[in-house]
Amino acid sequence: xxxxxxxxxxxxxxxxxxxxxxxxxxxxxxxxxxxxxxxxxxxxxxxxxxxxxxxxxxxxxxxxxxxxxxxxxxxxxxxxxxxxxxxxxxxxxxxxxxxxxxxxxxxxxxxxxxxxxxxxxxxxxxxxxxxxxxxxxxxxxxxxxxxxxxxxxxxxxxxxxxxxxxxxxxxxxxxxxxxxxxxxxxxxxxxxxxxxxxxxxxxxxxxxxxxxxxxxxxxxxxxxxxxxxxxxxxxxxxxxxxxxxxxxxxxxxxxxxxxxxxxxxxxxxxxxxxxxxxxxxxxxxxxxxxxxxxxxxxxxxxxxxxxxxxxxxxxxxxxxxxxxxxxxxxxxxxxxxxxxxxxxxxxxxxxxxxxxxxxxxxxxxxxxxxxxxxxxxxxxxxxxxxxxxxxxxxxxxxxxxxxxxxxxxxxxxxxxxxxxxxxxxxxxxxxxxxxxxxxxxxxxxxxxxxxxxxxxxxxxxxxxxxxxxxxxxxxxxxxxxxxxxxxxxxxxxxxxxxxxxxxxxxxxxxxxxxxxxxxxxxxxxxxxxxxxxxxxxxxxxxxxxxxxxxxxxxxxxxxxxxxxxxxxxxxxxxxxxxxxx
Amino acid sequence: xxxxxxxxxxxxxxxxxxxxxxxxxxxxxxxxxxxxxxxxxxxxxxxxxxxxxxxxxxxxxxxxxxxxxxxxxxxxxxxxxxxxxxxxxxxxxxxxxxxxxxxxxxxxxxxxxxxxxxxxxxxxxxxxxxxxxxxxxxxxxxxxxxxxxxxxxxxxxxxxxxxxxxxxxxxxxxxxxxxxxxxxxxxxxxxxxxxxxxxxxxxxxxxxxxxxxxxxxxxxxxxxxxxxxxxxxxxxxxxxxxxxxxxxxxxxxxxxxxxxxxxxxxxxxxxxxxxxxxxxxxxxxxxxxxxxxxxxxxxxxxxxxxxxxxxxxxxxxxxxxxxxxxxxxxxxxxxxxxxxxxxxx
Numbered sequence: 072x073x074x075x076x077x078x079x080x081x082x083x084x085x086x087x088x089x090x091x092x093x094x095x096x097x098x099x100x101x102x103x104x105x106x107x108x109x110x111x112x113x114x115x116x117x118x119x120x121x122x123x124x125x126x127x128x129x130x131x132x133x134x135x136x137x138x139x140x141x142x143x144x145x146x147x148x149x150x151x152x153x154x155x156x157x158x159x160x161x162x163x164x165x166x167x168x169x170x171x172x173x174x175x176x177x178x179x180x181x182x183x184x185x186x187x188x189x190x191x192x193x194x195x196x197x198x199x200x201x202x203x204x205x206x207x208x209x210x211x212x213x214x215x216x217x218x219x220x221x222x223x224x225x226x227x228x229x230x231x232x233x234x235x236x237x238x239x240x241x242x243x244x245x246x247x248x249x250x251x252x253x254x255x256x257x258x259x260x261x262x263x264x265x266x267x268x269x270x271x272x273x274x275x276x277x278x279x280x281x282x283x284x285x286x287x288x289x290x291x292x293x294x295x296x297x298x299x300x301x302x303x304x305x306x307x308x309x310x311x312x313x314x315x316x317x318x319x320x321x322x323x324x325x326x327x328x329x330x331x332x333x334x335x336x337x338x339x340x341x342x343x344x345x346x347x348x349x350x351x352x353x354x355x356x357x358x359x360x361x362x363x364x365x366x367x368x369x370x371x372x373x374x375x376x377x378x379x380x381x382x383x384x385x386x387x388x389x390x391x392x393x394x395x396x397x398x399x400x401x402x403x404x405x406x407x408x409x410x411x412x413x414x415x416x417x418x419x420x421x422x423x424x425x426x427x428x429x430x431x432x433x434x435x436x437x438x439x440x441x442x443x444x445x446x447x448x449x450x451x452x453x454x455x456x457x458x459x460x461x462x463x464x465x466x467x468x469x470x471x472x473x474x475x476x477x478x479x480x481x482x483x484x485x486x487x488x489x490x491x492x493x494x495x496x497x498x499x500x501x502x503x504x505x506x507x508x509x510x511x512x513x514x515x516x517x518x519x520x521x522x523x524x525x526x527x528x529x530x531x532x533x534x535x536x537x538x539x540x541x542x543x544x545x546x547x548x549x550x551x552x553x554x555x556x557x558x559x560x561x562x563x564x565x566x567x568x569x570x571x572x573x574x575x576x577x578x579x580x581x582x583x584x585x586x587x588x589x590x591x592x593x594x595x596x597x598x599x600x601x602x603x604x605x606x607x608x609x610x611x612x613x614x615x616x617x618x619x620x621x622x623x624x625x626x627x628x629x630x631x632x633x634x635x636x637x638x639x640x641x642x643x644x645x646x647x648x649x650x651x652x
Numbered sequence: 653x654x655x656x657x658x659x660x661x662x663x664x665x666x667x668x669x670x671x672x673x674x675x676x677x678x679x680x681x682x683x684x685x686x687x688x689x690x691x692x693x694x695x696x697x698x699x700x701x702x703x704x705x706x707x708x709x710x711x712x713x714x715x716x717x718x719x720x721x722x723x724x725x726x727x728x729x730x731x732x733x734x735x736x737x738x739x740x741x742x743x744x745x746x747x748x749x750x751x752x753x754x755x756x757x758x759x760x761x762x763x764x765x766x767x768x769x770x771x772x773x774x775x776x777x778x779x780x781x782x783x784x785x786x787x788x789x790x791x792x793x794x795x796x797x798x799x800x801x802x803x804x805x806x807x808x809x810x811x812x813x814x815x816x817x818x819x820x821x822x823x824x825x826x827x828x829x830x831x832x833x834x835x836x837x838x839x840x841x842x843x844x845x846x847x848x849x850x851x852x853x854x855x856x857x858x859x860x861x862x863x864x865x866x867x868x869x870x871x872x873x874x875x876x877x878x879x880x881x882x883x884x885x886x887x888x889x890x891x892x893x894x895x896x897x898x899x900x901x902x903x904x905x906x907x908x909x910x911x912x913x914x915x916x917x918x919x920x921x922x923x924x925x926x927x928x929x930x931x932x933x934x935x936x937x938x939x940x941x942x943x944x945x946x947x948x949x950x951x952x953x954x955x956x957x958x959x960x961x962x963x964x965x966x967x968x969x970x971x972x973x974x975x976x977x978x979x980x981x982x983x984x985x986x987x988x989x990x991x992x993x994x995x996x997x
Contacts, residue, residue: 246736246738248734248736248738249738249740251703251705251725251732251734251738252732252734252738252740253740253751253755254704254705254724254725254726255703255704255705255725255726255730255731255732256726256731256751256752256755256799256800256803257726257727257752257755257756257803258726258751258755259724259726262755266751266754267740270742271740271741271742373757
């Protein structure tokens with residue numbers, strides 16, 4: 072009996088085996104290698120030489136400090152600015168939310184490179200803001216880029232949509248009946264918000280802060296393009312250690328510091344909030360710090376009430392109205408935030424049609440010649456085709472591996488599914504730069520460096536967590552009784568999958584596929600290490616060019632990418648609306 | 653009897669949909685009033701407006717003679733028990749029950765005592781430190797009741813509170829809620845779509861249909877003297893004969909003249925209602941109506957006999973056990989004229 076139930080469990084886990092094996096070889100192994108490599112000195116002896124060098128060189132200490140500072144500010148700003156927006160979106164009906172989300176998804180999906188490029192156009196001396204200030208009669212326009220401020224603005228702009236998208240699923244699980252219950256029990260809207268809504272949404276806030284912080288730790292696009300050397304971040308050092316200095320152990324040591332930090336933050340998160348809330352699930356309540364937090368939050372509600380009371384007395388306004396939806400002020404705020412997210416992206420569009428050889432605002436003349444340059448240059452052409460091919464292959468591989476793993480997770484015992492889920496989403500938690508350096512080592516030995524296969528493998532590693540999160544949520548909502556019904560009606564296991572499960576999960580599989588495709592299409596970190604020379608991807612080609620000079624060709628490329636993303640987002644939302652009917 | 657709560661022309665419209673026609677309703681102090689009706693009849697809308705969770709589009713609400721139409725829910729002195737319980741998942745049972753007290757700035761020992769008392773009232777003292785998700789549906793229901801009673805609201809609204817429970821537990825909780833009503837002496841307004849629940853629990857029933865009040869009365873009044881066809885069919889089983897009243901204490905149906913209740917002199921097309929237990933089986937010739945038996949069902953203490961009438965409709969009789977008539981046997985049905993009710997068509 073015991074043996075058979077054991078073997079049944081193992082069989083239930085079997086669909087996860089390919090994904091787990093894949094990650095073991097192309098993720099765990101390289102990351103582990105970096106870790107151990109970091110503990111080797113120049114002569115190969117085991118020791119803490121590299122870390123000693125890190126700690127004793129003020130420049131490196133400064134870089135590490137800057138990395139944390141920028142990441143922390145980015146995480147806090149993204150969560151604080153994003154919370155009201157996410158709150159408003161969560162209160163809306165399904166259809167209204169769909170319409171709003173389109174405007175959030177466009178900046179969310181737009182490539183980091185394009186977004187950063189847009190900020191260069193906005194902030195540079197001859198850019199939008201500078202021109203505007205001069206035309207308003209400002210005498211000495213301060214340097215806007217490169218500065219620390221520009222880095223932070225660029226980072227928050229890049230990651231705020233991620234924060235909102237992470238908070239939203241958990242906020243949507245908080246039903247209106249809690250606020251209504253609090254209202255009838257004597258709480259004002261403010262008190263209900265602070266004592267009920269805020270604590271219940273806290274796991275989403277923590278998840279958003281965690282993801283933004285860890286993503287920021289490995290960021291190099293924004294600080295390289297919008298910052299001075301003073302704002303150098305760790306990932307930039309790693310890249311230069313590998314590509315310029317060929318000092319792999321030192322790169323390993325830097326990567327180890329990033330890795331350990333992410334790990335610590337992550338473990339803290341799991342302890343306090345619980346891993347499952349990353350998948351949009353409300354966490355189990357009952358942590359120790361919570362009682363304290365609650366007794367701090369209730370007075371907040373009373374305080375807001377007192378202020379509102381004064382305001383009401385001063386303005387003579389009537390106090391209470393039962394709410395269905397959100398106050399107008401919140402909508403205004405949401406419009407402003409979304410406008411700020413969209414604006415830099417939109418500004419790129421007219422600039423692509425400039426007739427000049429340099430970029431300036433407002434664009435002069437009208438020509439399509441930069442689009443011609445993009446379309447007819449063999450380098451750009453090849454890189455675009457390669458990116459499309461690699462993206463497509465990555466999406467296929469990631470969905471195939473992820474589907475099996477997500478399916479197995481629904482069947483395996485709970486004690487197993489938690490660590491399996493942890494491993495599957497680990498590539499999201501480990502800063503990309505660490506994974507990339509690890510793969511760089513591995514590929515050198517496997518002769519995969521510079522190959523498309525190497526790119527696809529690396530991108531698949533990064534895409535698997537997104538696929539898993541999307542599919543796990545879909546499986547959670549899947550009614551397994553339908554399987555039983557089909558079985559009784561005579562469908563075999565293959566027929567059940569083909570006629571019941573796949574059609575019902577198709578929307579989720581399609582969005583997982585798209586998620587994986589876009590992850591690969593926009594991926595730069597691995598591409599920097601793995602592709603090179605004539606075999607570049609589109610982001611890598613843009614990156615190489617953007618570092619040399621900011622040319623109108625880049626604006627044309629950005630134009631094409633932005634329009635493509637916007638089309639995909641609009642098509643997807645139309646498709647989803649149709650599926651809902 | 654003193655009037656606790658009163659709606660005057662209270663109505664609600666969502667866009668083109670009239671969720672509740674302007675409604676006048678008086679609730680007496682200390683009574684158990686049930687809002688009964690099928691889904692979409694407007695009963696939950698009415699409850700929500702009494703609670704202050706939905707803004708009325710017309711009319712007024714008075715509580716204790718004071719206008720309360722636009723008061724915030726927490727200032728109306730009412731409590732609401734939700735169908736989904738709406739226990740706060742991040743708080744323990746004790747914290748949930750203490751919540752309304754904290755909102756009223758009741759602190760320390762006084763708060764502790766009130767929480768303990770409320771939990772004792774629903775026999776859940778032992779569960780104070782649990783979280784809602786660790787409790788069964790019935791237990792969560794008790795906590796929701798305790799959280800509602802702890803601040804002694806003078807009106808308690810219950811929105812299908814037993815909807816999620818199984819039959820056995822439902823019946824038990826019905827008794828519990830009745831007991832709490834009697835012990836506390838508060839005014840209860842109870843929403844349900846279950847007619848049996850309404851009949852057993854209520855002092856008065858407000859029957860609702862298609863966004864308006866159909867009839868208000870005690871359970872006996874509603875059962876014995878339904879005012880409309882809907883009231884007759886929604887509460888209990890009924891046999892309805894469609895015919896014409898002749899205005900002389902007679903009812904013309906399928907070339908027969910049936911007696912109607914004494915002193916009723918209505919005329920025109922009407923329906924005659926006879927409850928299954930008010931009719932009895934007699935010999936074919938003695939029956940007011942007659943026909944062949946098409947079905948007999950044994951239901952424990954009683955039997956239920958279905959007779960096919962000449963008009964093609966069925967007539968159901970519920971009678972004590974005895975000789976079970978054979979299927980196909982021609983049989984007559986009789987009833988006392990005062991046990992029938994004449995209804996508008």
